[in-house]
Amino acid sequence: MSAVSNLSGSYAYTDTLKGVYYGPGSVKTALPQLLDILGAKKALVVTGKSLFHKTDVVKTVETILRERNAYGATFYEIGEHAPVAGIKAGVQKFKDVDADVIVSVGGGSPVDASKAILYFVQQERGGRYLPQIAIPTTLSAAEYTIGAGYTNEEGHKVAVHAPELAPSGIILDAELTLSTPERLWLSTGIRALDHAVENLYRPLVPPPIKHLCYAALADLFKYLPASKANPQDIEARQKLQIASWMSLWPIKVSSHTALGLSHALGHKLGATYGIPHGITSCLTLAPVVALKAETASKEDKEWLAGALFYLRKPSTGSLEGDITQLSVEIQKLVDGLGLHSTLSQYKVPQEDVRTIAERAVGKEDPLLPKVVGLLQGIYV
Numbered sequence: 001m002s003a004v005s006n007l008s009g010s011y012a013y014t015d016t017l018k019g020v021y022y023g024p025g026s027v028k029t030a031l032p033q034l035l036d037i038l039g040a041k042k043a044l045v046v047t048g049k050s051l052f053h054k055t056d057v058v059k060t061v062e063t064i065l066r067e068r069n070a071y072g073a074t075f076y077e078i079g080e081h082a083p084v085a086g087i088k089a090g091v092q093k094f095k096d097v098d099a100d101v102i103v104s105v106g107g108g109s110p111v112d113a114s115k116a117i118l119y120f121v122q123q124e125r126g127g128r129y130l131p132q133i134a135i136p137t138t139l140s141a142a143e144y145t146i147g148a149g150y151t152n153e154e155g156h157k158v159a160v161h162a163p164e165l166a167p168s169g170i171i172l173d174a175e176l177t178l179s180t181p182e183r184l185w186l187s188t189g190i191r192a193l194d195h196a197v198e199n200l201y202r203p204l205v206p207p208p209i210k211h212l213c214y215a216a217l218a219d220l221f222k223y224l225p226a227s228k229a230n231p232q233d234i235e236a237r238q239k240l241q242i243a244s245w246m247s248l249w250p251i252k253v254s255s256h257t258a259l260g261l262s263h264a265l266g267h268k269l270g271a272t273y274g275i276p277h278g279i280t281s282c283l284t285l286a287p288v289v290a291l292k293a294e295t296a297s298k299e300d301k302e303w304l305a306g307a308l309f310y311l312r313k314p315s316t317g318s319l320e321g322d323i324t325q326l327s328v329e330i331q332k333l334v335d336g337l338g339l340h341s342t343l344s345q346y347k348v349p350q351e352d353v354r355t356i357a358e359r360a361v362g363k364e365d366p367l368l369p370k371v372v373g374l375l376q377g378i379y380v
Helices: 027-038 049-054 057-067 084-096 108-125 182-199 207-229 234-247 261-273 277-295 298-305 319-336 350-361 368-377
Strands: 019-022 043-046 071-075 101-106 132-136 147-151 157-161 169-172
Touching: 019 027, 019 234, 027 057, 027 101, 027 132, 027 169, 043 057, 043 084, 043 108, 049 057, 057 071, 057 101, 071 084, 084 108, 084 147, 101 108, 108 132, 108 147, 108 157, 157 261, 169 234, 182 207, 182 234, 182 261, 182 277, 182 319, 207 234, 207 319, 261 277, 261 350, 261 368, 277 298, 277 319, 277 368, 298 319, 350 368
Parallel strands: 019 169, 043 071, 043 101, 101 132, 132 169
Antiparallel strands: 147 157
């Protein structure tokens, strides 16, 4: 048995999370309930420019807060990958309105930016971390983690971690996702798939959570094409939000552990070259799974191979063959959703490929040549 085995460990829910509320239209009742549970008096709404200017989603949230006399202001100067300049401006806005809670609305960038804002506020003031209520409109699942990624002045992705940074409340209201652009909605669904797959070989993830990831895989494969075929299908969207939740189920662990190679590559590609995280998963997940057929431990191979059963695909007769087939199925899903991408399409210089690989796995990692080859394979 390997030193870190799925046959030993522990499980606890995050201490911070008070509730996940889900269902079409649920924001109207869930947001007031969460404000009461948290004893929150004044909210700063953190969102993105497009969501604020082009949809009524933020206005819906603002109206609910105003009805409770809990609205402070809305801050929407958060760019993709959460640049640190926006974080600093958000900290100032939070203090200016004397807020005691953030209500984040949108995708991973507002959620992560809110965590970072609350982190810097706590570092400045001391005492307890103030809470966040997350209302996601994509499937990126940032709301289930204790980490916040943002982009520093040099353009590199950096992160802060603390158990208290996990949102205190999450509202999954599928009606609020109807205005999410199709490419963003579907590509963040592949991001959720990336979470589910990489959790199958992530250290310290207990078996019950891995089986939730299997369920997430099955639903993402089923309902992403259904949502593309009928974007107004609220039921499919709600099931996708729940699948995203299952893909990155909140757990309490003794230390923060990274997901895996696909995420490591995505973080290096995203911030440096401006590639959305959903698209980085479209680029890297299938090739990484194919590489795992060669390099993973026997236990990790067994978990990956088991995914075929949940996708209702027959076994090839070997672990390696089943993992390779899983890679094929993932790529077929990406292509079928119209999300096929290349590094050259996003103007990543070909001479940067080795540097990206080195930053993702380290210069001394024995897998480095294979990772370089993986990136070269998705260049065009």
